[in-house]
Amino acid sequence: MSHPARKRWNVNELTPLHPAAPASEGAEDANSFENEHFFNRELSWLAFNRRVLAEARNRDYPLLERLRFLSISGSNLDEFIMVRVAGLMGQAKRKIDELSLDGMTPGQQLEKINDELERIEREQDAVWDEFRTELAENGIEVIDGSTVDDMTCSWLETYFTENILPVLTPQAVDPAHPFPFVANLGLGLLFNLKRKSDGVSLVEMVLIPGNLPRFIRIPGRDTKYISIENLIRRHATLLFPGFKLRGDGLFRVIRDSDIEVEEESEDLVRYFRSAIQRRRRGDVVHLEIEEGFDEEAETLLREQLYLAQATVDEKSGLIGFAALERIVEEDRPDLKFEPYSPRYPERIAEHDGDAFSAIREKDIVIHHPYESFEVVVDFLRQAARDPDVVAIKQTLYRAGSQSPIIGALIEAAEAGKSVTAVVELKARFDEEQNIHWASELERSGVQVIYGFVDWKTHAKVSMVVRQEGTSFRTYCHFGTGNYHPVNAKVYTDLSYFTADPAMGRDAAKLFNFITGYVEPENLERIAVSPSGLRRTVYQLIDAEIANAAKGKPAAIWAKMNALADRKMIEKLYEASQAGVRINLVVRGICCLRPEVPGLSDNITVKSVIGRFLEHGRIYAFANGEMMPSKKSKVYIASADWMSRNLDRRVETMVPMTNKTVRDQVLEQVMLANLLDTERSWRLQADGSYERLEGGDNPFNLHRYFMENPSLSGRGGALKKNKDVPRLSLRRESAE
Structure with a gap:
């Protein structure tokens, strides 16, 4: 089947083509790293969507699940064009020659994006042709x-x-x-x-x-x-x-x-x-x-x-692949994944469902979707109905169209509690839904705050203040994902519950920052962007560099959705050159060029694409001992390492100080991501991705977590059964 050529953007009308301009002398970003040391953000995103599309041909999945990946790749491309391509076209039209990390003008990027879009769309057409035959056979x-x-x-x-x-x-x-x-x-x-x-x-x-x-x-x-x-x-x-x-x-x-x-x-x-x-x-x-x-x-x-300034694409195949989701919904269990029911944490069940009692006893981490999001909903429902709860504060970035979280906040306000909801109106494509929720909340008596004009409030935080005896205790939930019950079934995220007084004081300062513009000072535990999160990460990386110089073990393990901030990448290059071993799990965009001699020899990057969408952010630092160890510093965060997260959003990075919680995050969740061979792609120095081979010891992190319970959620069962599944670095193919 032939596919006609795609009409290109008339770049000459938009902006003059010229060689990439060097950084000006004395510029803030002037340094020893050249443009060629970075991958282009937009092309890296398109490479991610190629990996999504490749899963449509992955025979490990049932037929309709593979069709779902084709549908997702189409939806992804639609959003990419309407936001990223449109933005570049706007820059080019206004003659804004802001250079990308790899030194290209908007017009030059549009040329390369156009070529790659054409290749992806031809691949989508070919995959759909194959699907029609295979669907008919089934x-x-x-x-x-x-x-x-x-x-x-x-x-x-x-x-x-x-x-x-x-x-x-x-x-x-x-x-x-x-x-x-x-x-x-x-x-x-x-x-x-x-x-x-x-x-x-x-x-x-x-x-x-x-x-x-x-x-x-x-x-x-x-x-x-x-x-x-x-x-x-x-x-x-x-x-x-x-x-x-x-x-x-x-x-x-x-x-x-x-x-x-x-x-x-x-x-x-x-x-x-x-x-x-x-x-x-x-x-x-x-x-x-x-x-x-x-x-x-x-x-x-x-x-x-x-x-x-538009492209015109003449298609011989289907127009609008996202619409295939309708066929994916066909009632054919034999062509879909076996249903999976998430576990409810045993720790909370042992306390007769009393979340406050369980959290007061010890910090707990919930690993979604393997553990139920209902525990987060129940936490807020209990707060709404508990006569001793006096105040609830909650951030809302994306909550979905049918949100039990909203219902709990309304119930709390109607019960006379002080309820504050920070509703982010700038959550792209959820603006209309969030305006609706804001109106519903305000009608019930909730104090609704819209945050900052320039910055998005992206942090995921719940704070419940409860009177216990003659004093008050603050219970906090910090998450890596949104308070969205549907996404929580397919996104892998972490929910951290704590009654640590220092965490409560920090959470209160965070909310005062959002509601009253009172910049937080003297934070005891958490790091907050845009005021201090970047600085904290730099200090942690510098500590690893110093340890490497002293001959001590020095390593960084990090898991995120995207890595695109130039300064952060330069810091990682600096650490690599100092001898720090860096393992990155970056699902989507990655502008860092790994495994380049003399530049990033000690950095490996992999991407995990599978049944569940990897969404949680984890940052771990060796702190002078071989990873993983009891001394390792471990954090979960709402922020990726992108400029927008570090400089233009309100985000949190939270330390895991409890031993069981830290072990779960580092030695289960993070390590499993590093060990995975069945759902992983390794980024090469030339920008291509190669799917990892299972080898003699294939390991599927999604299957592992579906079959094995967590550490911190097991409660008494953990003490009774010492045979807890443990992972070992010896199985890591990346080493």
């Missing part, structure tokens, strides 16, 4: 509707007439009818028609409402789906009686969807309501049209959409 067929039996024909016509036709609004495209607005990710059909009565030609547009299913299941013993566009085409004569169809074509529009916050905004809620509407009408950055699109209709479409 009794799931996606038909085009051109040839069907009489019974199916009758059902399709009835379904179209009763369920689709009343919702569609054909719109003539001529001087008397202005070209209709096509929303972001909007899917539409153009029909080139000729009226039978007088031979007059007419072009009609049919925008497909986003609330209609993209794939429609045809009832019957055999599982068959038809796309909504093919269903509409099949019944075009019912939609346009009295017309002869001369041609048609399917298209999809992707618009600039980023929101820029203006400092002078007096009312953030009103501003974001307006900004969400503007986003829906953002500039077109990408137009997809199907191969064989009617030429006359295509010409009209190109004229009416403003495409001066």
Whole structure:
């Protein structure tokens, strides 16, 4: 199957091409590291999406789970284009020659991104072709509707007439009818028609409402789906009686969807309501049209959409791979993962479900999704119903559309407790949902705070103040992931509960910072960005460099979603050159170039892609002894090592001081990520990723955690059973 070339951005119109400019003398980032020592952020992200797409061909997974990876790769690309590509196009259009880490202008990056997008989309088309055959072999067929039996024909016509036709609004495209607005990710059909009565030609547009299913299941013993566009085409004569169809074509529009916050905004809620509407009408950055699109209709479409800086991609395969999620939902347990039910921590059960009693006894770490997110919900529900609880403070970045966390906060406020919720309006693509939750919370009496205008509040913190006797005790929850019950089933994250008074004092200072702009001073345990987290990490790295100079063991283990901050990467290069052994697990973007002689000999980078989305952030430092050890300094964090997390977001990094908690985070979670061979890719010095081979001792970290309970959540069972599964560095293929 041939695939037509993709139309390139007209870079010469956007910004002049020129060699990458060197850093100016005396610039803040001037140093001995060259642009070639860094990978490009955008290309690294595209490499990540390639790894996601590769899982669609991973025969270790059931068929519909592999199809899910294809769907995810499509959704990822849509967001990348509407945010990252749109941002670069905006810079290029305004002649902003801000250079990337590897020294490219926006225009140069767009050229390389375009080439890589074309390769990924061709790969998606090829994977989908394979899937259609394999799905059919397993009794799931996606038909085009051109040839069907009489019974199916009758059902399709009835379904179209009763369920689709009343919702569609054909719109003539001529001087008397202005070209209709096509929303972001909007899917539409153009029909080139000729009226039978007088031979007059007419072009009609049919925008497909986003609330209609993209794939429609045809009832019957055999599982068959038809796309909504093919269903509409099949019944075009019912939609346009009295017309002869001369041609048609399917298209999809992707618009600039980023929101820029203006400092002078007096009312953030009103501003974001307006900004969400503007986003829906953002500039077109990408137009997809199907191969064989009617030429006359295509010409009209190109004229009416403003495409001066947009790409136009002619596709011979499916348009909009994210829509395949509908087929993934098919009720075929034999083609999906075996259901997994997360464990509820035994520690809390031993205290008859009293979370406060369990936490008061000893710190506890919950490892999601292997351990239930319900423990977090129960913590807040108990706080809402406990008459001794006087105050609850909570950050909310993403909470989902059906949030029990919101319900608990409302219940607490209605019970007369002092409840403060920090709702982040700038959580991309969740702004509208968060505005809704803010309104619901305010109506119930919750004090809602929107944080900072310039910075996002990305920290995940709950703080409960409880009267116990004549004094007050503060219980805290610090997380690496959002308070989102759906994501918690598929994202691997850590929830840390503590009643440590120092942690409580630090949490109180953090909330005062967010609500009252009182910058935290003399923090006892946690590090907070943008004020001190970067500095704390530098100090920890410097300590490893000093230990290496003294001949002591020096090592850093770190797990994160992205590594893109130039200064942090330079610090890691410095540590590597000093002899510090650095093992990084970076799921997505990584701009650090590992294993380069004389630069990063001591740094290895791997990425884990599997059944669950690795999301937790862990930072561990040897502290003068071989890793892992009792002296190792271990932290969990809400922050990746990206400039936005370190300098433009409110984040937390929290030390694991309790022995059992530290052992779980370091010797179970972190070590398992380093040991994994079945779901891991190793980053090469040239920027390519190679899938690790299982070898003689294959190890799958997701399977390990599904089969083995945690340390800190086991309570008395841990004392009774000394045969706790332990991992050993001897199995680490990266060493």
